[in-house]
Amino acid sequence: MLWSIPVARIGETAVRIHVTFLLFLIWIGAAQWQVGGRDAALQGVLFMVLLFVCVLAHEFGHILVARHYGIKTPQVTLWPIGGIASLERIPDDPKQELLIAIAGPLVNVVIAAILIVVIGIGFNEAVVTGLDDPRASLLARLATANIFLFLFNLIPAFPMDGGRVLRAFLAMRLSHGEATRIAARIGQGTAFVFALAGLFVSPILVVIGLFVYLAATAESQHVALQDGTQGLPVRSLMVSAVEALPASSTLDEAVDLMLRTSQKEFPVVDETGHPHGLLTRDGLILALRESGPTRPVQEVMMRDFPTVGDWQPFEAALTLLNQAKAPAIIVLDSTQKLVGIVTPENIGEMMMVRSVRPDWRFGTRRVRA
Template identity: 70%
Template sequence: MLWSIPVARIAGTVVRVHVTFVLFLLWIGGAQWRVGGRDAAFDGVLFMLLLFGCVLAHEFGHVLAARRYGIRTPEVTLWPIGGIASLERIPEKPGEELIVALAGPAVNVVIATVLVVVLGVGLEGGSMAELENARAGILARVASANIFLVLFNLIPAFPMDGGRVLRAVLAMRVSHVEATRIAARIGQGAAFLFALVGLFANPMLIVIGLFIYLSASAEAQHVAFQDGAKGLPVSDVMLNPVETLLPGSTLDDAVDLLLRTAQKEFPVVDGAGRPRGVLTRDGIIVALRQGGAATPILEVMARDLPTVRDCEPLESALRLMNASRSPAVLVLGGDGRLAGLLTPENIGEMMMVRSVRPDWRFRARRTERSHLSGTRT
């Protein structure tokens, strides 16, 4: 993830800290220093570190529950507004998603219970105000914070834990896509309420509201995207034919293709038709700035791009594209030669068509359009 720093690897999951989190800690320390000096600054930063330790434990509750169903979690990222566990995929069965969603808040319940019941930390406002021991005061605040995390995360605002619980319950009665749509709309409504309250109370609620709104919209689109891809092979969606470059080509040849065609990604294939890499539009522009038109494309092309077979399900290709964050996926035929190209743009076109006509034979239309484009060039 952009601007995030890997700090640890726990049980196969990389823990990352976003740079804004570090800035947030510095801001907390500076604010507390102005109020109460060095001791107050130390106390404030220590409390935030303990709090985000609880947030990290919360996220690993999701991680371990997801792993029970064979779902990997490549990374967990800590932000100033909380943590995000990047699950490889969302459980499709409502019961499984319900358990994964509740596993995070359950960790906070356990932490609060241990602090209150086992260590005897008091939560009454009066007793907390009278505490003389700074460490005991911090533990009381951590216990209270964990209770707040449970209550806050269970607000039915998708994609928060409560929103995922809501979707899982709805999915027991309606389709997964419809349940996501309903939960996303409720989440967007909650986001507006957060932003409205933030205008008069805490500006941080505006940031949280914006995050919820954007995440809910993205999740709804993603689920609709996956639903539209069901039952389709890669060959029905891929770009074919595609303009390609040879290993001996130069940037001048790539620029010529860029200007003559509507493509943005150009596979580089050898004499046998097997892919060697891909040169993207952005890569061409950057290479032109750094070198001349005679620069060999082998020096600037992207290598090690993901590949799929044309007979594979489109869902598998989408997962591969998301996991690799690649601008394109190379599609190979049975003989290992380049058969086509899969890009977010042409997949988006397919989704727009199928949203209007689910029975549309997209492959036929795409092939016709490609041949027409070839005729124009």
């Protein structure tokens, strides 16, 4: 994810911290320093670090239950407004999605229960303690924060946990697409309430409202795209008008091709049309900066690139593009020769078409990047 820093790996999941979270810690420390000096600043930063450990545990509640159902999570990213676990896919079974969604908030319940019952903070103290109350103990504030995280995440604002729980219940009676559309509309409405409340209460609610609105919209469009392309092979939706670079090409020849086309990704093929690599526009510019125009393309191309067969369902290409985080997927025919590519830009154009024409069915007309 852009502007995120890897800090650890737990099992198969990379833990990343967004740079805005680090800036947020600095801001918290500076604000507390002004109020109570060095000790207050250290307490404030320590509280935020412990809080986000709880957030990480919350996300791993989702991750571990998802792993039980065979769904991997390549990475989880911590933001100032919470964590995002990037599941490879959403389960088709609504009951599985329900259990995955509810697992995170239940982790916060367990943490709060440990602090209240085992350590003995007291339920009344945990409920009435303010998160920014300097007179309260650190553990009491942490118990309060976990109770808040539990309640806040169960708000039915898709794609928050409560929204996913709502979609799971709806999907038990409706189609997955219709359940998503209803949950997304509720999420967008809730996001508007957050933003409106933020004008009078706290600016952070405006940020949360914006995040929820954009995420709900993106999820709704993604599901609409899946519905519109369901059952169609990759060949029906791939970019087939692709210019490829011969394996013997130089960077100078690659520049000529880049200037003659609107492509950003260039497959590198041998004389029989079998792909050997992928050269991106950014990679080309970087290579030109570091070496001369006569350098062979084969020395700078990506050799590890995802491929998909043109006969496979388009959903397979969508899943692969999400998992690989690659700039493009090379599409092959039955003889393993290049016949097209699928790119995020290609997907974006189809999503824009679906947002304007929800009834549009792809496959009757080629959408090209």
